Amino acid sequence: MNIPTSPINETRSKAALFDKHPHIWRAREKPVSENKFLLGARVLDEALHGGIATSGVVRIASLTGIGEITLFKQVLTTHRAHKLRVFIKPPAQLQAPWLSNLGVDLEQVIVVLPKTDQEALWAAEQCLKSAACHCVLLWNNTMEAKAARRLQVAASHNDTLCLLFTSPHHQGASFPITLDLTLHIRDAKLVVNIIKQRHGWPVSDIVIPHSWTPNNHAIQAAMQNNKKTEPALHSVI
Amino acid sequence: MLWAYFYCYQLTLDAYKKDDGFTDCETPAVVYHEQGNQVVQANSQAIKEGVECGQGLAQAAALCPHVHILAFNREAEKETLLFLAHRIYPLASDIVIDSHNAIAIRLDNLLQYYGGLDALWHVLINELHSAGIHFYFSTAWGVEAARLLAHNKTNSYTDNKESITLLLSRCKLEQTSLDSKTIATLAKVGVRQVGQLLKLPIHELGQRFSNDTIRYLTALRGETFPKYVLFRPSISFQQTKTLSFEVENTQHLLPSIKTLLVTLEHYLRARNLLTSSIFFQVHFREEEPLSIEVNGAMPFATQKDWLALVELKVETLLLPEPAVAISLTCQQFEPIKNDGNDLFSHRFTTVAQKQLIGKLKAKLGDDSTLHPKAGNSHAFEGMTVNQVEETTPAYTADMAPAFLFLQPMPLNLATRICFGPIRLQTQWWSGTASKKDYFIAETSHGVRLLVFKDAKACWWTQGVYS
Structure with a gap:
């Protein structure tokens, strides 16, 4: 027997369906407690509700050389130590001493140098699906939404993190990924903009102190102190 | 002593059929012997069309215009036979490769292990059938007698001496290995069947015929046992396959590669071995052979694992001209280590890592995947x-x-x-x-x-x- 359903009932039942859907986040809800990796910068971690997700694709749009990898130092070094960190198509030759200084175990690092962006995407997908990787770092400026979706699915199904580095000029369309960030340097501090995050609002202008190279502060400080102090004992008056 | 003799009368056809995977009833095919200008092997479809072994090419083509003709190559048949011997070797120790199309296996020393002739026989026959080989067979007390019975298409196995004698005596002299002159001489005195010949006292024959004839006859009677070189399997794996057509597209190489890998898998599994490196050579008519080395990050045996890697490698391959043959060599083997640490989850990661690196290297080239290490320099x-x-x-x-x-x-x-x-x-x-x-x-x-x-x-x- 067919009971004719009124249009109002139908919309209500659909709404109820959406209400229960676990993948739809509503702004009135509190952030879902997911597994997260802390980045180590308090302000940023708060804005991200406890760090970056342990799986999925994170897009970082920044210039190369502003400490964009160093920002993820804690993620790269402290978690899932027995799994690989794969660098796919890095902008230049990756240096082992730098990795050691960062605290990454060199045994767990592989560098993949594909000839084309297409091959790079293939390699990234294979790495994400292999269940052997902790994190895949991919440099790509020609990514499309479909490819990003593929990587997102591969990463989230296999509990792997994918850091996608793009140049700030190529950050065009919004991608179906976990987290979208832009980075730049202002007054020797790192400014992070959260363009998009799952289960949360975008946040802009998060300023965090950032130090990713050795500097001359020690010498400068010594010079400053030297000026203030009395003439040294051994100097001839 | 008890020997089984398998006369593989259409090895070339069997090898051809196995490669292309089509069934016997689809295309009529014959094997043509150029020197003798005669058809030496014909499949059932060709026989149905009226083609018979011994006919010339013109007659065969006239009877069946769309017949597929394969060239007879003694070396290729011998190679197929050697592969068959490799396959049987784990089951039977004393194997004799007889000519280019027959194999003899000593049975009496195996009976104890297998618990009787029936059990042993079925093991052997199963293996031969799964290899897709057609053959005539028989058993007798020596290789010579068994050969004669197999060529006579006896197709029965027995260890009963009386029945073997009976079967032997019915054979015609033409089917023996005696030379035609001896056969003609014997025919003049009315000896046409082996039975009649065997009844004659040997010292009488010795006065009239050569030593070779007498040696053959005593072997046939089971009184002497000529020495045979037993088959010894080679240490490394090497197989060449002639392609059934000239291949221009690398994708068309894959089926042939797969059959080679299957034989490798059989070879390795029989020996409880693994390998982490295999070596292909693609042969051309003019150009130098093209070598492809495929390295797995960890040792495998199965065809599936290797094929996945080879496919990736072949994708990027460019053939300078159409390929005519492909060979597979494997020289380094590793025993299967059963250290039983399956319980550790890290092991899974290690395996996954090795698989991943193997996959990346196969697709993107060996120098595409690097492990950066700290070097010995201050610069x-x-x-x-x-x-x-x-x-x-x-x-x-x-x-x-x-x-x-x-x-x-x-x-x-x-x-x-x-x-x-x-x-x-x-x-x-x-x-x-x-x-x-x-x-x-x-x-x-x-x-x-x-x-x-x-x-x-x-x-x-x-x-x-x-």
Whole structure:
């Protein structure tokens, strides 16, 4: 027997369906407690509700050389130590001493140098699906939404993190990924903009102190102190 | 002694059929012997069309215009037979390769292990059938007698001496290995069947016929046992396959590669071995053979694992001209280690890592996947090496950049120095002496670069800090 359903009932039942859907986040809800990796910068971690997700694709749009990898130092070094960190198509030759200084175990690092962006995407997908990787770092400026979706699915199904580095000029369309960030340097501090995050609002202008190279502060400080102090004992008056 | 003799009368056809995977009833096919100008093997479809062995090519073609003709090659048949012997070797120890199309197996010393002739026989027959070989068979007390019975298409096995004698006596003299002159001489005195010949006293025959004839007859009677060279399996695996057509597209190589890998799998599994490196050669008519080496990151045996890697390797392959044959060689084997540490989850990761690296290398090339290691140098150029070199002291520096450019580039940006200088003066013992003052410089966008000033006070940028 067919009971004719009124249009109002139908919309209500659909709404109820959406209400229960676990993948739809509503702004009135509190952030879902997911597994997260802390980045180590308090302000940023708060804005991200406890760090970056342990799986999925994170897009970082920044210039190369502003400490964009160093920002993820804690993620790269402290978690899932027995799994690989794969660098796919890095902008230049990756240096082992730098990795050691960062605290990454060199045994767990592989560098993949594909000839084309297409091959790079293939390699990234294979790495994400292999269940052997902790994190895949991919440099790509020609990514499309479909490819990003593929990587997102591969990463989230296999509990792997994918850091996608793009140049700030190529950050065009919004991608179906976990987290979208832009980075730049202002007054020797790192400014992070959260363009998009799952289960949360975008946040802009998060300023965090950032130090990713050795500097001359020690010498400068010594010079400053030297000026203030009395003439040294051994100097001839 | 009890010997089984398998006369494989259509090895070329069997090998051909196995490659292309089509069934016997689809295309009529014959094997043509050029020197003799005769058809030597014909499949059931060709026989149905009226083609018979012994006919000339013209007659065969007239009877069946769309017949597929294969060239007879004694060496190729011998190779198929050797592969068959490799397959049987784990089951039977004493194997004799007889000519290019027959195999003899000694049974009496195996009966005890298998618990009777029936059990043993079925094991052997199953193996031969699964190899897809057609054959006539028989058993007798010696290779000579068994050969005669098999050529006579006896197709029965027995260890009963009386029945073997009976079967032997019915055979015609033409089917024996006696030369035609002897047969003609015997026919003149009315001896046409083996039975009649065997009844004659041997010393009477000895006065009239050569030693070879007498030797053959005593072997046939089971009174003497001529020595045979037993088959010994080779240490390494090597197989060549002639392609059934000239292949231009690398994708069409894959079915042939798969059959080769299947034979390799059989070979390895029978010996409880694994291999981590296989070697293909693609042969052409004119060009030098093309070599493809496929390395697995860990040892495998199964065809499936290898095929996945080979497919990736073959995808990027370019053939200079159509291929005519392909060979597979495998020389390094590893025993299967059963150390039973399956319970550790890390092991899974290790396996997955090895599989991943194997996959990446197969698709993108061997030099595409690198393991950066600290190198034996204080200069930034030599701090990272991608080959694993043991026992070299490795240096690191706080100042090492994340990425190093292949070549230093002239610094043409406005920058601010934030660290340095560090002077590296090196190679004074050789001609390429260099003196560089290194700094870390920051551009207006906040990008930090590794820059240096050379002896001529020119500024260069060499790396970047990420």
